[in-house]
Amino acid sequence: MWLNYAYYVLLFCTLTVMLAQLSFRPVRVEHILTAIFSGSLAMVALQVLTAQADSPYQYVFALGTCATCNVIWLISRALFRGAESLAIQHYALAASIALLVMTSRSLELMESVNWLTADNTGWIKGAVSEITQLLSSTILALAFWEAVRGFTQASKTSQYQRLLFAGSFFTGVFSCTVVAEGILTSDVSSQIKPWLVVSSALLITLVTFIILFWQHLSRRHISNIAQISTGTEGVAEPILAEDKKVFNQIRLLMEQEQRFLHHDLKTIDIANALQVSEYRISRAIRAMSAAANVNQFINSYRISYAKQLLTSHQSEHWTILVISMESGFASLAPFNRAFKASEGCTPNQYRQRYMSKETVTNNPVVPY
Numbered sequence: 001m002w003l004n005y006a007y008y009v010l011l012f013c014t015l016t017v018m019l020a021q022l023s024f025r026p027v028r029v030e031h032i033l034t035a036i037f038s039g040s041l042a043m044v045a046l047q048v049l050t051a052q053a054d055s056p057y058q059y060v061f062a063l064g065t066c067a068t069c070n071v072i073w074l075i076s077r078a079l080f081r082g083a084e085s086l087a088i089q090h091y092a093l094a095a096s097i098a099l100l101v102m103t104s105r106s107l108e109l110m111e112s113v114n115w116l117t118a119d120n121t122g123w124i125k126g127a128v129s130e131i132t133q134l135l136s137s138t139i140l141a142l143a144f145w146e147a148v149r150g151f152t153q154a155s156k157t158s159q160y161q162r163l164l165f166a167g168s169f170f171t172g173v174f175s176c177t178v179v180a181e182g183i184l185t186s187d188v189s190s191q192i193k194p195w196l197v198v199s200s201a202l203l204i205t206l207v208t209f210i211i212l213f214w215q216h217l218s219r220r221h222i223s224n225i226a227q228i229s230t231g232t233e234g235v236a237e238p239i240l241a242e243d244k245k246v247f248n249q250i251r252l253l254m255e256q257e258q259r260f261l262h263h264d265l266k267t268i269d270i271a272n273a274l275q276v277s278e279y280r281i282s283r284a285i286r287a288m289s290a291a292a293n294v295n296q297f298i299n300s301y302r303i304s305y306a307k308q309l310l311t312s313h314q315s316e317h318w319t320i321l322v323i324s325m326e327s328g329f330a331s332l333a334p335f336n337r338a339f340k341a342s343e344g345c346t347p348n349q350y351r352q353r354y355m356s357k358e359t360v361t362n363n364p365v366v367p368y
Contacts, residue, residue, distance in 0.1 A: 004049060006198045011045035013202055014038040017209045024216055029086060030078040033071055034208060040067035041201050048194075059109040066101035070094040072169075072204065073139045076146040079211060080162060082267050082282045082294070097139065100132045144169050150277050157218065158279050161211045168207040172200030219286070246281065247288040249274050250297075260301040263330040267294045299338045302328040306339065310351040320347050 018038035021031040043064030050058040074094055077085050107125055110116040147166040151159060180193040253259045253273060262269075271278045282294055291297035306327035309315045315323065324335035324347070339347050 003194055003198075004052065006195065007045045007048050010198050010202055011042055011049070014042040014045065014205055017205055018042065020209065024212075028078075030075055030212060033075045033078060034212060036067050037071040037075060037208070038205060040065055040071065041205060044068070044201070045198075056112060059105065059112050062105040062108065063102055065105070066098035067094075069136050069140050069143070070097040072208070073143040073146070075208060076143040076165065076169075079165070079208075079215070080146050080150075080158070081278045085267065085278065093135075093139070097132065097135050100128055100135070104128045104132065140173055144173070150271075157214075158277055161214060164207055165211055168203045172204050176200050219283075242280075243284040243287045246274065246276060246284040250281065250284065254298075254301050258305075260298050260305070261326075261328040263325070263328050265298055265328070270294070298328075300342070302335075303339055303342050306335070306347065307343075307350065310347060311354045320351075323347065 015038070018035045021027070021035040021038075024031045043061050047058050047061040047065060050061060071094060074086060074090060077090065104125055107116065107121045107128075111118060111121060144166060147162045147169065151162055175196045176193065180189050180196050184192060250270060253270060259265055259270070259273070267278045267281050271281050274281070285291055285294055285297045289297055291300060306323055309318065309323045309326060315326075318326070320335075321332050324332050327335070329335035329338070336346055339345075339350070343350055345353070
């Protein structure tokens with residue numbers, strides 16, 4: 001009875017957190033991922049509640065429980081490395097775990113409607129369960145690692161956020177695994193573990209939302225500071241001075257060492273070179289430049305370099321592909337997109353315009 005109330009509380013809180021993501025402006029990747037994570041936990045609550053009521057809908061709700069541990073890893077990575085750290089391989093790994101969970105739940109659904117029998121699906125469910133458990137354990141460890149890696153190089157605020165996340169995450173996972181399955185007896189565990197699961201889910205959800213809101217307020221504060229011309233009011237000055245220092249170091253890497261020519265340059269590479277956190281790199285660039293993110297900032301240097309190559313006589317016979325590669329782009333398509341977004345024309349059009357102007361300059365029309 002009381003356990004049902006606990007799951008109703010979980011359902012209410014997760015739906016509230018999910019809807020609260022709509023209030024963030026601008027909406028970032030971590031907000032979208034948190035909404036997915038909260039929605040999946042809401043499905044967990046609905047599955048348990050309908051199972052206790054012996055409702056057939058429990059199998060339908062179970063299909064939606066596929067975005068818990070895999071998505072919290074993506075959230076942890078985005079919170080403490082920045083959204084730029086998420087690449088296609090990270091989403092692919094999370095999606096593969098979700099697919100495994102949905103496969104297992106689908107088999108249970110087909111068994112419930114007598115489309116399949118346990119004799120036919122037993123070995124498949126067993127294999128899927130073992131693989132899912134292995135991947136889930138690995139992904140949980142990675143989620144915790146994202147919060148503690150680079151802790152000493154992080155700012156004080158980031159350290160507090162990392163401690164809060166890592167502490168709640170460790171508490172939740174430790175209580176549901178080591179305590180429930182390793183310390184307690186089976187009889188006691190069967191009664192206590194559901195409470196540990198629901199409380200851990202609540203704790204991690206609320207802590208994640210608190211950190212999201214905390215970071216949102218920090219970004220707004222930094223944005224307001226950047227608009228202050230003097231930058232000398234109250235506590236704003238040391239934060240702005242810190243951003244200026246990091247930003248000047250980033251500019252040295254770009255302008256003197258020309259790191260932007262490395263096509264695989266990422267935020268973590270800049271952070272490692274300067275011995276600071278990725279969050280501080282992203283924060284400094286957003287606060288001190290017109291770029292919306294690190295990738296856009298790096299591309300601005302690449303495009304400037306490409307414009308020099310497009311108008312140089314030494315590279316006038318180079319193809320656009322060669323110029324894109326020489327400027328630090330990994331392939332031609334991203335180069336064309338970034339160049340057109342910056343200059344309003346394609347690289348080839350930019351070169352032709354320059355050549356037309358040079359022809360007119362070198363061969364002026366002589367009036368009679």
